Amino acid sequence: MARYSFKLPDIGEGIAEAEIVAWHVKIGDMVEEDDPLCDMMTDKATVEMTAPVAGKIVEVAGETGDQIAIGSVLAVFETEAGAEVAAAPVVETAPNEAAQVVKSDPVPLGETEKPSPLVGEGWERGREAEADASLPVAPPPLPSPPPQGGREPRRTLASPAVRERAKNLGIDLAQVQAEGDRIRHADLDAFLTYNQGYRTSGGARADEQIKVVGLRRRIAENMAASKRAIPHFTYVEEYDVSKLEALRADLNDTRGSKDRLTILPFLIVAICKALPKFPMINARYDDEANVITRSGAVHLGIAAQTDAGLMVPVIHDAQAKNVWQLAAGVKRLAEAARTGKAKSEELSGSTLTLSSLGPLGGIAATPVINRPEVAILCPNKVAERPIVRDGQIVIAKMMNMSISCDHRVVDGHDAASFVQAVKKLVETPALLFVE
Template identity: 60%
Template sequence: MGKYTFRLPDIGEGIAEAEIVAWHVKVGDRVEEDGRLADMMTDKATVEMESPVAGTVVEVAGDVGDIVAIGAPLVVLEVEGEGQAEEVPATPAAAERIAVETPEPPAPAPAPEPEVKPEVAAAAPTPTPTPPPHPPAAPAPARAPAARGHSRALASPAVRARAAELGIDLADVRPAEGNRVRHADLDAFLAYSGPGGYRAPGLHGQDQEVRVIGLRRRIADNMAASKRNIPHFSYVEECDVTALEEMRGQLNANRGDKPKLTMLPLLITAVCKALPDFPMINARFDDEAGVVTRYAAVHLGMAAQTPSGLMVPVIRNAQDRNLWQLAQEIVRLAEAARTGTAKSEELSGSTLTITSLGPLGGVAHTPVINRPEVAILGPNRIVERPMFVPDGMGGERIEKRKIMNISISCDHRVVDGWDAASFVQAIKKLIETPVLLLAN
């Protein structure tokens, strides 16, 4: 018998370390080749580590939430033969990238028993397998998911067995990649607690202690650093969007096969048209170097709530896209963020962020700046109010109008209050005279 040291590989993106967000093995567990070891969190994505060899776990690097440097030992395995002549870093091929945030389980769960080929599937019996050299302990009987009339989902026997133990119907799980349900898809499904989502039994009505790890820790650190280091100020302006909503309705009625327009593409177009006169808004501030970089291109961050937490996919070169192109990109990026398939480059590099709560938008809010940007813009809910409007004869009349407030938060070290207010006023003029949005 020998030992094999699996070192955290260079996952790319220029990262120097990663956080352990989930263990799939513990000391004493038997793991097969390509078996899951751990999920490691980089900047915004989770990377699933797989074992390049079969063996028994004798050491692990740390607990969930610990940080491991690239090249440092992650897992030590006892293997058949002499093991490694010398310890060498694992290759990136040993890691399968997934963009799904993996929540921490209540306690480190033991790895699934090693697969035996052919293996017994959770929903359909197969011939008895030939025992491996190291027979695993007999697994607990799996409870088959209830039949719901769906077609049989594609999944490995190990995934089916785990889904059965958790009481998850695989037909309800939407794969993030291709048509095959993987362990990461089960993790994402477990993280979702909305209607129809799985809820762990026995948790309601009881106090819970949940460690802040992974994406939630990143969000907490970023928000704390933003509020700690940036002197925020906020400004709110009221805008009449009656004419804008009428134009949006007309465009949607004649869109053909184009995506349906929401308010967001219209607002982004107004922002991009206003920004050239306010270059201090479309900027990033490196406070350590004391350098503000003002960008010619608008790489617009779009704050999106996902089952795993807040993500900010980026619309590249938003200033060069028309309304329909913006609408299509918004849909694509929102879906990628929600399903966890967004690439790392689609989640970084924004120069200005818009955060919208949609129908929950409220009357006004004071959004937190997406550091190192210097401003963040937030549209609010559209409400109908009686307003005094000119009657065309020198007087006024009362008319029902659609009103939306626009909130902005700025870094007062870089942006003055006058500039922020003037920028929002420029946006107000554009959306209250929406024909200007379509003018070159």
């Protein structure tokens, strides 16, 4: 027998280290060449590392959440003596579910974590023996289906966050039914609901301990840094969107079922038309260099919720697109973010962010700024409400618009004036199509 040490290759971004998001193997597992080993996350992408050789896993470089330096040993294999091993190739990154954090630039949070020492079989057994018996223990996993043809079946599609949660609960993902092409948190919830073995004797679902790693940890870090560094203020105004909704319905009737419009592309057009008079809204602030960069173009980030967490794909040069192009762009980017197929250039460079919760939009919001931007807009839900118009009480379709701004850069008067300018365009939708 021989031992082969697999070192973490440069994954193509010039980075010094990457985070272990999820292990797909454990010490003692037998793997074939190209079987999945683990998911490694950088600032912008999660990359699946695969086995360079066939053999037995005898050592791994740390646990989920640990930072591993490029060039350090990731895993050690015990292979057949004389087996030929090719040099580990450079891996080209391919963004997936954990590709984008809610921030364009990394946030310094102290010294870089040191790579963890390799974990061997003896250490693993010793740690298990020392485990505190008072801690909650995940239920035993369900039995796995027998291997086909002597090899374990390929793993079920699921994000690293879903895999980690299933691992903590002791759930075999092969036993979980998925509504779509991959298993999501909702599928795990349904599995827990209908499998009483994963519930406590009192009927309540067992407690879970979820380690904050990967995209969720980066979101937490970046949101905390944004709130620490930026003095936020929020302004809310109500819009009468009755005329706009009537126009939208007419346009959708004209187009039939093809590319039906939501209210979002109309709002984007209104925002782009109003921004030239308020350049401080469409800007980025480098607070270390004390430099504000006003953007001539509108690169609009669209906050999108995915199974892995919040991501912000970007519509570049939104000011140059019409409502139909914007509608197609929003749909394509949202789907790309959800499925992990968004390109790196589609996930960076935003100058202003629009966060919409759709039908869950609520009455008002206080969104957190996507640093280093200086403002974020949040349209709330459209609802019929009684209003006074020309001295008469009428029923109108109303929507609130919330904006949060960086008070170091944007004055309250300017933020309110900008929102009022957008309101005029939205309430008189013909102006949206006037050059």
